[in-house]
Amino acid sequence: MSDRGVLLLNLGSPASTEVADVRRYLNQFLMDPCVVDLPWPARRLLVSLILLRRPRESAAAYASIWWQEGSPLVVISRRVRDQLRARLDMPVELAMRYGEPSVEQGILALAEQGVGEILLMHQYPQFADSTITTSIREAQRVIAKHGLKIRVTVLPAFHDRADYLDALVASAQPHLQHGFDHLLFSYHGLPERHLRKVDPTGGHCLATADCCERPSPAHATCYRAQCSGVSRAFAERVGLQPSQWSMAFQSRLGRDKWIEPYTEATLDELAARGVKRLLVMCPAFTADCIETLEEIGDRGREQFLAAGGEELVLVPCLNDYPQWMDTLANWARNEPVGA
Numbered sequence: 621m622s623d624r625g626v627l628l629l630n631l632g633s634p635a636s637t638e639v640a641d642v643r644r645y646l647n648q649f650l651m652d653p654c655v656v657d658l659p660w661p662a663r664r665l666l667v668s669l670i671l672l673r674r675p676r677e678s679a680a681a682y683a684s685i686w687w688q689e690g691s692p693l694v695v696i697s698r699r700v701r702d703q704l705r706a707r708l709d710m711p712v713e714l715a716m717r718y719g720e721p722s723v724e725q726g727i728l729a730l731a732e733q734g735v736g737e738i739l740l741m742h743q744y745p746q747f748a749d750s751t752i753t754t755s756i757r758e759a760q761r762v763i764a765k766h767g768l769k770i771r772v773t774v775l776p777a778f779h780d781r782a783d784y785l786d787a788l789v790a791s792a793q794p795h796l797q798h799g800f801d802h803l804l805f806s807y808h809g810l811p812e813r814h815l816r817k818v819d820p821t822g823g824h825c826l827a828t829a830d831c832c833e834r835p836s837p838a839h840a841t842c843y844r845a846q847c848s849g850v851s852r853a854f855a856e857r858v859g860l861q862p863s864q865w866s867m868a869f870q871s872r873l874g875r876d877k878w879i880e881p882y883t884e885a886t887l888d889e890l891a892a893r894g895v896k897r898l899l900v901m902c903p904a905f906t907a908d909c910i911e912t913l914e915e916i917g918d919r920g921r922e923q924f925l926a927a928g929g930e931e932l933v934l935v936p937c938l939n940d941y942p943q944w945m946d947t948l949a950n951w952a953r954n955e956p957v958g959a
């Protein structure tokens with residue numbers, strides 16, 4: 621009998637839309653060295669500067685998409701946890717890397733239920749230090765702090781798993797059938813430095829414009845190549861021609877160069893090219909959140925319409941789509957120990 625428990629993990633949200641709560645959340649998030657990867661004094665200075673204005677702006681953005689029960693990301697994650705509990709004969713706890721329920725609360729809850737192994741089931745299709753690495757480090761920190769005798773199995777980034785891609789296609793079908801001129805895949809962005817830093821070849825990532833289309837061992841940790849792979853696999857599965865879809869990166873913060881093209885510029889370009897009915901999918905996220913609902917669904921739509929587009933339809937994330945819930949439950953049962 622398996623002694624596995626599942627720690628379902630996502631990024632997390634502020635406790636409320638109050639500016640003070642948003643400031644606390646942003647401080648915890650941005651002071652993570654996996655997110656703002658500067659030495660402590662420079663990180664502290666930069667984050668303190670960001671915290672002068674950002675909490676008020678982000679609080680207003682959160683308020684515009686907040687649900688009765690709380691942050692969409694957290695509410696959806698609770699639904700996923702409940703769906704997994706209904707499907708699985710093992711303990712399932714929810715954790716958020718920032719905010720609550722914390723990774724510490726989640727792991728202690730699993731420890732109390734006597735698990736010997738935790739499957740760290742993060743919700744990130746693509747690898748990044750700022751998502752997967754930081755979650756692993758936090759789980760290890762908590763286990764060491766409490767002296768727990770628990771093994772951790774980490775779900776690898778699942779961008780290329782057929783069952784993930786199948787669920788993504790199936791969940792998007794109603795929107796694909798609605799009719800559209802162009803499909804834009806908009807992924808969360810990353811500073812280019814983050815990509816170069818984890819490139820094991822030391823010279824592949826971003827060395828050429830088409831690096832992500834040329835096979836390389838660097839792609840095992842290349843966020844951009846993995847986004848590109850998801851977009852191509854999706855387009856192939858639904859029979860789209862290359863001219864019918866494109867890929868861009870959103871959510872840039874600060875002055876560093878982030879991976880391109882930027883979603884904001886792409887929305888204007890598509891409208892200028894005569895695209896009237898635009899579908900947007902955000903496959904870096906498995907659950908809808910401020911980045912999808914506010915940045916694309918509200919601000920992106922407004923921008924696209926102002927630039928001459930007629931309709932922007934945001935395809936919901938996988939959320940608690942039943943086929944996706946079945947997929948996660950299968951992974952929980954079958955993921956090899958220690959993978």
Ligand SMILES: C=CC1=C(C)c2cc3[nH]c(cc4nc(cc5[nH]c(cc1n2)c(C)c5CCC(=O)O)C(CCC(=O)O)=C4C)c(C)c3C=C
Pocket residue numbers: 631632633634646655656674678691693744748750751808809810811843871873904905908909910911
């Ligand atoms: C340096 C800054 C950031 C990096 C790097 C980054 C990477 C990254 N983030 C996600 C997923 C999510 N990010 C979300 C919100 C969010 N992200 C940043 C900054 C960086 N993210 C900020 C400041 C915020 C907060 C909102 C804001 O003020 O704009 C969210 C949504 C959270 C929610 O409550 O809804 C998610 C999810 C990924 C996948 C990623 C790297 C690939």
Ligand SMILES: [Fe+2]
Pocket residue numbers: 808871
């Ligand atoms: Fe982010």
Ligand SMILES: [Fe+2]
Pocket residue numbers: 824825826830831832833842844845
């Ligand atoms: Fe690349």
